[in-house]
Amino acid sequence: MQRMMFSAVLAYVIAVVLGKLLLPVLYKLKFGQNIYELAPEAHKKKQGTPIMGGLVFAGAMIATVLVMNDYSGPLTQNMAFAMILMALGNMGIGFADDMTKIRGGKNKGLTAKQKMAFQAVLALAFSAYCYFHPQIGSAIEIPFLRAELNMGILYIPLMMFVIVGTTNSANLLDGLDGLCSSVSLVAFAALSVIAGALSLGSLGVGCAAMCGALMGFLFYNVYPAKMFMGDTGSMFIGGAIVSAAMLMRQPLILVLIAFWMLMSSLSVMIQVTYFKKTGGKRIFRMSPIHHHFELGGMSETRIVAMYMMTTAVLCLITLLGVL
């Protein structure tokens, strides 16, 4: 636990310093966001805010893990490294998307098909890694019931679905200043506690570093945001959160700790399906659902507070079901 707490503090400090250093660079490189044409009107003023701020917390998290990691045991089974590799893989996909945005659509980056293929390969590789990892395998824990469910070889396709779903959901959640970062830092705090309680020292360091790094990043990302995390950042978070849950054999807790990521995806799916079925009617004012709240008159900061605090409560409930 001590090592985890120290990791969080270290990652926080690195992220604050890194943000300070990176902010002018991102501005200079004109890595500014081109705000999506269909976003709420109020978002137009955000034009030009640098993206790729995700590099701040990704860098802080990785540096912290390199220093603080528990290096006992074979390196190929080290959970913090597995988490980082998975996060970096997804970050690569997000980075390609960000480059497309920066070039104003001129550089198309990855096509939708290429992107899906990359995601599928990453998801397959990580599911197989967990499947063959001696401490993980094909069984997952069922919270609250405190039972185990062995899914056999079905583990791999099901987890691939969970991985692709979670990373894309994290990406969708990133739509308001400080939203994805504050929700995720709470989730990683809970994941740290669980990893600590399960004596998964290395994974605990990874989660605590992620939590601290996001805390530092939030200083720049809070409303009014000085930098956005970009797809670079949200895909890193998505990869980190899903891999952490899987490495502790608890993918089901994502329903609670990543509740708002899930809701972001679901709201988009419901909106699109309803729109098609009714031939043009909308169920939400706009999707993902945070834009629905926003257009309903809630301020950006109030939505962020609501998401963050409900996530904290859902995390407490998760801890009740897992510990």
Added chain:
Amino acid sequence: MQRMMFSAVLAYVIAVVLGKLLLPVLYKLKFGQNIYELAPEAHKKKQGTPIMGGLVFAGAMIATVLVMNDYSGPLTQNMAFAMILMALGNMGIGFADDMTKIRGGKNKGLTAKQKMAFQAVLALAFSAYCYFHPQIGSAIEIPFLRAELNMGILYIPLMMFVIVGTTNSANLLDGLDGLCSSVSLVAFAALSVIAGALSLGSLGVGCAAMCGALMGFLFYNVYPAKMFMGDTGSMFIGGAIVSAAMLMRQPLILVLIAFWMLMSSLSVMIQVTYFKKTGGKRIFRMSPIHHHFELGGMSETRIVAMYMMTTAVLCLITLLGVL
């Protein structure tokens, strides 16, 4: 720990519901803030926002403790109740101040002398209570050194100073939307963990309930605030935080977990002293120091994020020194 987590969730839910119910009532009663003439210009728009929102989290915290408290042991030694009584006593002083503000200064409420007398009596009573409490006494823990310092009868005057200092500092910290509530909820999360680790079940319930209640209140208090906690709220928080630290024999950790409260007070003292000594020069743009940051160009929300996240880091450091 389970009881504490459940307390936090319960208090959160009660606070959200209570806020929803109380908000229209406070508006109707015209319990609006008259913004201090000397506050930064941008604060003028806050004129009319209802104060006494502190009733929301005070009510939620007390209701939760009544339900979830650990009733084993003599009631006079029950730490959650001692904490509530101390918080309520200070809240009374804050309430009188709020009434003065609402009446636009016509009703002078307590004079400065009366207020100081009340605070001194409360502080004396609570210090004596701890002094004679069989689980507390005149010794305090020294974090990091893991030593004990027995102060003998000096405990009472020194703790009186700590109490009056902390409650008034909490009051000074309450100057930006969501500032005092978000900083305090982090502090109470840390206090809950310490109380849990020290097996102080009743106190743990009190701290966790306070944390959850503030989380719920934050939804209404976050920028742009729909209600302020008022002196009613900040004095309740001040009383709760100082009593919790004293009941766990850890008053010294207030320097870390209540860092920004302390800084608020210190900045005012430094400002006033410097002003007098130099015959009119200022060291800060304005005190308490959050107004200094604000006038330096930082947005309200960024200051709140900075205060909240540094408090989280200081709380982690505290846990390293105490557990």
